[in-house]
Amino acid sequence: MTNVVRDPAVLEGYARDASGLRFVPEGVVRPASRDEVVALMRETAATGTAITPAGAQTSTTGASVAREGLLLSMRAMDRVLDIDVARRTARVEPGVLLGQLNHTLAAEGLFFAPDPTSDETCSLGGAIACNASGPRTLMYGATRAHVRALTVVLADGSVREFTRPRVEKNTVGYMPTHDLVDWFVGSEGTLGVIVAAELALLERPMRETGLGIPFPSAVEAIAFARAARASQDVVPRCLEYFDAEAFRIARGGGHGAAAVTDWGHDGQVMVYAEDCLAGDLAIDAWLALAESHAATDSDVRVFEGEAAVREARRLRHAVPAAMHERTAPYLAHGGRRISTDWAVPLERVEDAILLANGFALEAGHPVPVTYGHIGNGHPHQNWVAKDPEEVKSLEAVVERTLRAVIGMGGTVAAEHGIGKIKSRWLGLQASAEQVGIMRAAKREFDPAGRMAPGNILG
Numbered sequence: 001m002t003n004v005v006r007d008p009a010v011l012e013g014y015a016r017d018a019s020g021l022r023f024v025p026e027g028v029v030r031p032a033s034r035d036e037v038v039a040l041m042r043e044t045a046a047t048g049t050a051i052t053p054a055g056a057q058t059s060t061t062g063a064s065v066a067r068e069g070l071l072l073s074m075r076a077m078d079r080v081l082d083i084d085v086a087r088r089t090a091r092v093e094p095g096v097l098l099g100q101l102n103h104t105l106a107a108e109g110l111f112f113a114p115d116p117t118s119d120e121t122c123s124l125g126g127a128i129a130c131n132a133s134g135p136r137t138l139m140y141g142a143t144r145a146h147v148r149a150l151t152v153v154l155a156d157g158s159v160r161e162f163t164r165p166r167v168e169k170n171t172v173g174y175m176p177t178h179d180l181v182d183w184f185v186g187s188e189g190t191l192g193v194i195v196a197a198e199l200a201l202l203e204r205p206m207r208e209t210g211l212g213i214p215f216p217s218a219v220e221a222i223a224f225a226r227a228a229r230a231s232q233d234v235v236p237r238c239l240e241y242f243d244a245e246a247f248r249i250a251r252g253g254g255h256g257a258a259a260v261t262d263w264g265h266d267g268q269v270m271v272y273a274e275d276c277l278a279g280d281l282a283i284d285a286w287l288a289l290a291e292s293h294a295a296t297d298s299d300v301r302v303f304e305g306e307a308a309v310r311e312a313r314r315l316r317h318a319v320p321a322a323m324h325e326r327t328a329p330y331l332a333h334g335g336r337r338i339s340t341d342w343a344v345p346l347e348r349v350e351d352a353i354l355l356a357n358g359f360a361l362e363a364g365h366p367v368p369v370t371y372g373h374i375g376n377g378h379p380h381q382n383w384v385a386k387d388p389e390e391v392k393s394l395e396a397v398v399e400r401t402l403r404a405v406i407g408m409g410g411t412v413a414a415e416h417g418i419g420k421i422k423s424r425w426l427g428l429q430a431s432a433e434q435v436g437i438m439r440a441a442k443r444e445f446d447p448a449g450r451m452a453p454g455n456i457l458g
Contacts, residue, residue: 002039002040002043003029003030003031003036003040004027004028004029004070005027005028005029005030006026006027006028008024010028011024011025011027011028012024014028014054014057014065014066014071014073015065016057016065016331017054017057017058017059017060017062017063017064017065018057018058018059018060018118018324019059019060019061019062019063019065019336019337019419019420019421020327020331020335020336020337021062021065021336021420021421022065022331023062023065023066023067023068025052025065025066025069025070025071026066026068026069026070027070027071028070028071028073029070029071029072029073030073030075030076031072031074031076031077032076032077033077034077034151034153034159034195034196037072037153037193037195038153038157038159039157040072041153041154041155041156041157041193042156042157044069044070044450045155045156045157045448045450048448048450049069049070049450050066050067050068050069050070050450050451050453051069051070051072051155051193051450051451051452052064052065052066052067052069052070052071052072052189052451052452052453052455053072053074053125053129053189053193053194053451053452054066054071054072054073054074054126054189055073055074055075055094055095055122055123055124055125055126055129056075056097056118056121056122056123056126057126058116058118058121058122058123058126059126059130059416059417059419060337060339060341060416060419060421061130061341061413061416061417061418061419061420061421061422062419062420062421062454063129063130063188063189063417063418063419063420063452063455064126064189065420067420067453067454068453068454069450069453072193074093074094074095074123074125074193074194074195075095075123076095077093077094077095077195078093078095078096078097078100078123079092079093079096080092080093080096080101080104081093081196083104083105083108083110085108085109085110088110088200088201088202088203089148089198089199089200089201090105090110090112090198090199090201091196091197091198091199092124092196092197092199093124093125093195093196094123094124094125094126094128094194094195094196094197095123095124095125096123096124097119097120097121097122097123097124098112098114098115098116098119098120098122098123098124098127099119099120099121101124102119105201106204109203109204110201110202110203110204111201111202111203111204112146112199112201112202113136113140113141113146113202114127114132114133114134114136114137114140114142114143114146115133115134115135115136115137116132116133116134116415117134117135117316117317117320119134124197124199125194125197127143128143128147128150128184128185128194128197129185129186129187129188129189129194129417130186130188130415130416130417130419131143131144131185131186131415131417132415132416133373133414133415134373134415135238135240135272135274135313135316135372135373136237136238136274137238137373137376137415138236138237138238138239138373138375138376139235139236139237139238139276140202140237142415143185144182144185144186145200146199146200146201147164147181147185147197147198147199147200148163148164148181148198148199148200149161149162149163149164149181149197149198150162150181150184150185150194150196150197150198151194151195151196151197152184152191152192152193152194152195153192153193153195154191154192154445154446155192155445155446155447155448155450155451159195160192162180162181162184163181163198164179164181165178165179176437183441186417187456188417188418188419188452188455188456189451189452189455190442190446190451190452190455190456190457191441191442191445191446191451192445192446192451205276205277207276207304207305208274208276208305208306208309209274209275209276209282209283209302209303209304209305209309210272210273210274210302210303210308210309210312210313211272211273211274211275211283211286211290211300211301211302211303212263212270212271212272212300212301212303212312212315213270213271213272213273213286213290213295213300214247214263214264214268214269214270214295214296214299214300215268215269215270215271215293215294215295216267216268216269216294217269218241218243218269218350218353219350220293220294220295221241221269221270221271221293221374222241222349222350222374223293224271224289224290224293224295225239225241225271225346225374225375226346226347227289227292227293228273228289228375229346229375231285231289233282233285233288233289234273234275234282234285234286234289235275235276235277235282236273236274236275236375237273237274237275237276238272238273238274238373238375239271239272239273239373239374239375240271240272240273240316240371240372240373240374240375241269241270241271241370241371241372241373241374241379242269242270242271242272242316242319242371243269243369243370243371244266244267244268244269245369246270246319246369246370246371247264247268247269247270248266249318249319249322249369250270250315250316250318250319251263251264251315252318253315253318258311260301260315263299263301264299271374272312272315272316273286274309283302287300316371319369319371320371320380320382323337323339323369323382323384324337326384327384327385330384330385330386330387333386333387334387334388334391335384335385335386335387335388335390335391336385336391337382337383337384337385338382338383338384338385338391338394338395338398339380339381339382339383340356340368340380340381340382340398340401340402341378341380341412341413341414341415341416341422342378342401342402342405342410342411342412342413342414343373343376343377343378343405343410343411343414344377344405344408344409344410345377345408345409345410346375346376346377348377348408348409348410349374349377349378349379351408352377352401352404352405352408352410353370353379353381355401355404356368356381356397356401356404357370359397359400359401360383360394360397363393363394363396363397364393365383365390365393365394365397366383368381368382368383369381369382369383370382373414373415376414377410378414378415381401399425399428402425402428403428406428406429411429412425412426412428412429417456418455418456419455419456420454420455420458423454423455423456423457423458424458426456426457426458435457438456438457439457442457
């Protein structure tokens with residue numbers, strides 16, 4: 001087969017993603033053009049070889065490692081093909097990193113809104129494949145809302161162009177078939193290979209302001225987040241929660257951020273908020289809202305301007321980076337980071353966190369490090385599992401939590417996708433009919449089942 005790398009040393013470099021799962025692919029293919037992808041898909045269709053597309057391999061669910069067959073690395077297809085300033089669109093290849101894309105767009109006064117934590121290291125194709133989001137989802141929504149069109153190479157090597165319909169009314173058949181772009185956003189490589197995307201862009205805000213607000217406990221912090229969502233006086237772009245350990249990690253710096261030793265103290269939690277409309281009056285409104293929920297205004301950090309907000313985001317990113325570092329020594333022994341991606345309605349988020357913490361303690365584990373998108377009812381919970389036994393025990397804690405979350409009207413996966421790790425829990429949320437429709441779509445686009453085996457449907 002053309003251009004397949006089978007050197008064991010090279011294959012090992014593609015055997016893990018951010019999930020900690022390890023699957024050594026049978027080979028790696030690194031195309032630099034759409035034509036090369038087409039040729040590969042035709043060859044593998046003839047041989048029945050499985051293909052798993054991958055970008056920068058920042059998946060936390062194992063979606064970007066190949067359980068069998070070949071891994072199709074799209075990193076070399078990293079061009080920004082066109083920027084239309086008037087229409088506020090960009091056409092890009094899947095290997096471009098989100099951070100690089102936004103650096104390029106900044107010169108035109110534009111930006112691509114989805115902002116996963118790994119934006120400097122994750123690829124556009126990967127973000128589309130798992131419908132990635134991030135802190136600013138609170139204002140802008142997830143990746144799906146910002147994708148206008150896709151060019152996809154299907155399992156048989158045929159090339160299809162999928163574009164969102166422009167009509168405002170449509171009654172042709174079943175609603176899910178009206179817009180096939182949505183089928184591929186979040187499909188995790190199971191239906192085809194994305195080789196280009198047209199993206200909707202936004203104008204960069206005139207000013208950006210971030211506020212880091214310590215609170216005595218989670219009770220006050222979560223109440224503040226609810227109040228900010230309901231307020232007419234503030235316009236939150238993001239509301240991020242840091243429990244006491246996450247706040248301690250953030251204050252310690254790392255991940256390119258400087259340590260902040262004179263801020264907060266042990267036992268406090270923190271909410272980080274952004275407001276892209278903030279002036280002095282808006283900042284005063286934020287401070288008043290924080291003070292009404294037991295925050296001490298003298299301990300609030302204000303990050304004014306793009307550079308300062310970037311530094312604040314480094315503090316946020318230091319938390320998952322630290323959890324990766326804590327896990328690294330145990331990967332060779334079968335351990336890995338156990339992370340959750342559940343979400344519940346905002347009014348139930350405190351209940352869900354307390355239940356999850358209690359389930360962990362009952363199983364003999366420490367409470368998780370909890371941080372993330374509290375404004376969406378979507379905190380992340382992380383543990384370090386040192387060996388396979390701890391992995392199994394903590395996954396039982398997670399499953400127990402997910403069952404409770406579903407009972408609260410929540411979801412088992414809010415932004416990271418299902419991948420291989422969470423496929424066992426798909427049925428907790430999706431009905432038999434829903435799973436059947438997913439399998440029918442899979443058969444339609446990939447009748448031989450060669451695309452990304454193990455992702456989503458197990």
